Amino acid sequence: xxxxxxxxxxxxxxxxxxxxxxxxxxPWLSPHDYVSTDFDRVLLAPTIADAHLxxxxxxxxxxxxxxxxxxxxxxxxxxxxxxVSLVIGVAYGAIAGFVGGRVDxxxxxxxxxxxxxxxxxxxILLMVAFERNFLLIFVAIGAVNxxxxxxxxxxxxLSLREREFVEAARLTGVRNRRIIFRHIAPNLIGIxxxxxxxxxxxxxxxxxxxxxxxxxxxxxxxxxGALVDAGVNLMEGASWALLFPAGLLALxxxxxxxxxxxxxxxxxxxxxx
Amino acid sequence: MSLLDVKDxxxxxxxxxxxDAFSFVVDAGESVGLVGESGSGKSQTALAILGLLPRxxxxxxxxxxxxxxxxxxxxxxxxxxxxxxxxxxFQDPLQALNPxxxxxxxxxxxxxxxxxxxxxxxxxxxIHMLGRVGLPDPHRQFHxxxxxxxxxxxxxxxxxxxxxxxxxxxxxxxxxxxxDVTVQAQILELLEEVRDDTALLLITHDLAVVAGHCERMLVxxxxxxxxxxxxxxxxxxxxxxxxxxxxxxxxxxxxxxxxPPATGVSILGVEAAEVSYAxxxxxxxxxxxxxxxxxxxxxxxxxVGESGSGKSSLVRAMLGLVPMQAGRVVYAGAPxxxxxxxxxxxQRRDLQLVFQDPIGALNPQMRVQDIVGESLLVHEPELxxxxxxxxxxxxxxxxxxxxxxxxxxxxxxxxxQAQRVAIARAxxxxxxxxxxxxxxxxxxxxxxxxxxxLLRKVQIETGLSILFITHDLAVVRAISHRVLVxxxxxxxxxxxNATLFAxxxxxxTRALIDAVPVPDPVAPSRKAPLMGEVPSxxxxxxxxxxxxRCQYAEEICRTRRPMARDIQGARVVxxxxxxxxx
Numbered sequence: 001x002x003x004x005x006x007x008x009x010x011x012x013x014x015x016x017x018x019x020x021x022x023x024x025x026x027p028w029l030s031p032h033d034y035v036s037t038d039f040d041r042v043l044l045a046p047t048i049a050d051a052h053l054x055x056x057x058x059x060x061x062x063x064x065x066x067x068x069x070x071x072x073x074x075x076x077x078x079x080x081x082x083x084v085s086l087v088i089g090v091a092y093g094a095i096a097g098f099v100g101g102r103v104d105x106x107x108x109x110x111x112x113x114x115x116x117x118x119x120x121x122x123x124i125l126l127m128v129a130f131e132r133n134f135l136l137i138f139v140a141i142g143a144v145n146x147x148x149x150x151x152x153x154x155x156x157x158l159s160l161r162e163r164e165f166v167e168a169a170r171l172t173g174v175r176n177r178r179i180i181f182r183h184i185a186p187n188l189i190g191i192x193x194x195x196x197x198x199x200x201x202x203x204x205x206x207x208x209x210x211x212x213x214x215x216x217x218x219x220x221x222x223x224x225g226a227l228v229d230a231g232v233n234l235m236e237g238a239s240w241a242l243l244f245p246a247g248l249l250a251l252x253x254x255x256x257x258x259x260x261x262x263x264x265x266x267x268x269x270x271x272x273x
Numbered sequence: 274m275s276l277l278d279v280k281d282x283x284x285x286x287x288x289x290x291x292x293d294a295f296s297f298v299v300d301a302g303e304s305v306g307l308v309g310e311s312g313s314g315k316s317q318t319a320l321a322i323l324g325l326l327p328r329x330x331x332x333x334x335x336x337x338x339x340x341x342x343x344x345x346x347x348x349x350x351x352x353x354x355x356x357x358x359x360x361x362x363f364q365d366p367l368q369a370l371n372p373x374x375x376x377x378x379x380x381x382x383x384x385x386x387x388x389x390x391x392x393x394x395x396x397x398x399x400i401h402m403l404g405r406v407g408l409p410d411p412h413r414q415f416h417x418x419x420x421x422x423x424x425x426x427x428x429x430x431x432x433x434x435x436x437x438x439x440x441x442x443x444x445x446x447x448x449x450x451x452x453d454v455t456v457q458a459q460i461l462e463l464l465e466e467v468r469d470d471t472a473l474l475l476i477t478h479d480l481a482v483v484a485g486h487c488e489r490m491l492v493x494x495x496x497x498x499x500x501x502x503x504x505x506x507x508x509x510x511x512x513x514x515x516x517x518x519x520x521x522x523x524x525x526x527x528x529x530x531x532x533p534p535a536t537g538v539s540i541l542g543v544e545a546a547e548v549s550y551a552x553x554x555x556x557x558x559x560x561x562x563x564x565x566x567x568x569x570x571x572x573x574x575x576x577v578g579e580s581g582s583g584k585s586s587l588v589r590a591m592l593g594l595v596p597m598q599a600g601r602v603v604y605a606g607a608p609x610x611x612x613x614x615x616x617x618x619x620q621r622r623d624l625q626l627v628f629q630d631p632i633g634a635l636n637p638q639m640r641v642q643d644i645v646g647e648s649l650l651v652h653e654p655e656l657x658x659x660x661x662x663x664x665x666x667x668x669x670x671x672x673x674x675x676x677x678x679x680x681x682x683x684x685x686x687x688x689x690q691a692q693r694v695a696i697a698r699a700x701x702x703x704x705x706x707x708x709x710x711x712x713x714x715x716x717x718x719x720x721x722x723x724x725x726x727l728l729r730k731v732q733i734e735t736g737l738s739i740l741f742i743t744h745d746l747a748v749v750r751a752i753s754h755r756v757l758v759x760x761x762x763x764x765x766x767x768x769x770n771a772t773l774f775a776x777x778x779x780x781x782t783r784a785l786i787d788a789v790p791v792p793d794p795v796a797p798s799r800k801a802p803l804m805g806e807v808p809s810x811x812x813x814x815x816x817x818x819x820x821x822r823c824q825y826a827e828e829i830c831r832t833r834r835p836m837a838r839d840i841q842g843a844r845v846v847x848x849x850x851x852x853x854x855x
Contacts, residue, residue, distance in 0.1 A: 164628040164630065164633050164634040165633070165634055167594060167626075167628075168695075168698065169647065170613055171613055171621065171625070171626055172621060172622070172648035172651055172702070173621045173622075173648075174648070174651055182639070182647075183636050187636070187637065
């Protein structure tokens, strides 16, 4: 595979994979769990002796397990939200671009309208209207991210529709369904894959931001954003409570960004050939 | 000592050698043609001389200009040489001019920057130069932005900027390839006229251009010099087989075997076609106006015209790819109406299209087998996969490709192979009419010849009718039975191939024929090229659309639109067709 020759993709991919595996397996290997409090061991610095690798918080909960749990939640939110934006955005954008004309105009004005909504206001509204709920975060993030995807896919579809191979297919009478699935969709894959890997860090940031504001994940569940929020309060005296989740959050974000950039270079190079 | 002395020049990229131990000289004042097909390394040589190769390129050898080595020169001294002593004209003037600066300022900067002139003096020199390259009203064009000029005018500005510092050497890299044929003739003429004693290195794929304008020529093949000598002697007796190949492939309009006129019944016709597109501000761009012609069974009709003539719009409207505002299309006695989606399957099966850009016409994500076989899925869904594959193999064989191409993707094909695949896709259903939209324009000379030969062969074997859209009269001459000449959306002349070239009835047809360079250095010199350029189609001139460029125009041409008339077998749209002796 030529993908493997791209340093950015291999290095960041390996790091992400390692983090994901450790986040999945780590808590299972640890003697601690994420809810049990231990008031004898409050704000313990990282230590190997007690298997508190990342120390403990002000309730004596093990921060390693909580951080791994936070990574799981954060990655899950990001992946699901990106997947939601992928499905809705690609379908919506491809239909608008391919059908064109009035349908396209109406569909894209709807997207413009959603763009105009202030995002935080929208989330708070959701929170008020419904109970605070894990699902709401997916909805909120997905609802915002698919807009960009729809615009990108629509633009690409519009230009693909005018390409000569699509015209050749139209001329002989190939059905629209087949034109979309054989001629347009496969040529969208490159740009969509790249864009998805670049939306994942966006979704992670949004989730962390919501959790930091207290609008996201609720205790005792946690996410990297919520952990950073808690860590900020303990910063003086228990810096580890902030440094581990914040450092890992930054590392994950960087890796996804490099991964996306690498993929883009890869597809660009393929196009240039 | 020679002005430019290149010795053992090699350019390599990542192991691939694009220029291989190339040595040549250009003496002061002489004109040298550097010829080769695409990928032969001719442009790379020019870039190497100018020190403009990308960083990944590794260059070896020696390039001495007026005694001093360029390859080891500092960027600073190179800049001086490039500005003052070597002028350059590229193929695409729009990319070479800065879109944000007025034309006059760009030229002025060259003089001021290198302290060749300043202030009013510089302005005067720029205006003088713009006048010399034939810009009408140079005082006004001094303040124009590049986008306000037409393609031909931009190339004139490029030429002015290349020559303004009075260089010793002018390098022109495909200077007329992007231009219409009448404009090409003007620019080539101009190149000759304004360069005075500046030496010229003319890089081109077109032997006809070299024939008329270079004293010596160099032939490159895959980065190696294979032939060199005086133009006249190389044309008379090539020193290398490749030169022979290039010469044979160079299409000629002065002597060819013209296909005998076909006599079948009319199979596809269009009557009074009108095609227009909505423009901003309620204006309509009327691309095709009142065009009628017909195509007979088994014949090839060429539709020829410069850019903006409406030739592509016409056939796209006939196919139902763009709407036709008025007129009708008749296929095999039955009308064809509406967009292509609403037409019946039999008609769609019978009419097939081949595009200009062979790579762009093939889906990059599909294999050749699926590309060629796709229409079978629609028209013969009952075929088994095996039978379908057999038909695909058969179609590929028809266009001269073996079954090893079945599994390839378009990017693994050369331009010529890709065009063959596109033709195979069009032929697999056994169509009655093949429409070729500039189908050979993007191909190299020898490949172009092969594809034309292939079309001729298929026509003889299957009785296919071909509608061939092109801007290239040499191609028209070689392939068509009858020719439809278009200008600014209107029909100008419609006649047999032989009649049209021997006795053109319309002044525009005459001018088009005269503008085609002939690949023969000893051919008699032709008449002066047509003046001016095609006006805006959005605001066509009144009366006969051709009158502003027509040397025979009279009062009636300026006011009244000419009607089509039949004159000795030719259909001509000109007020003075009967009286003119062209």
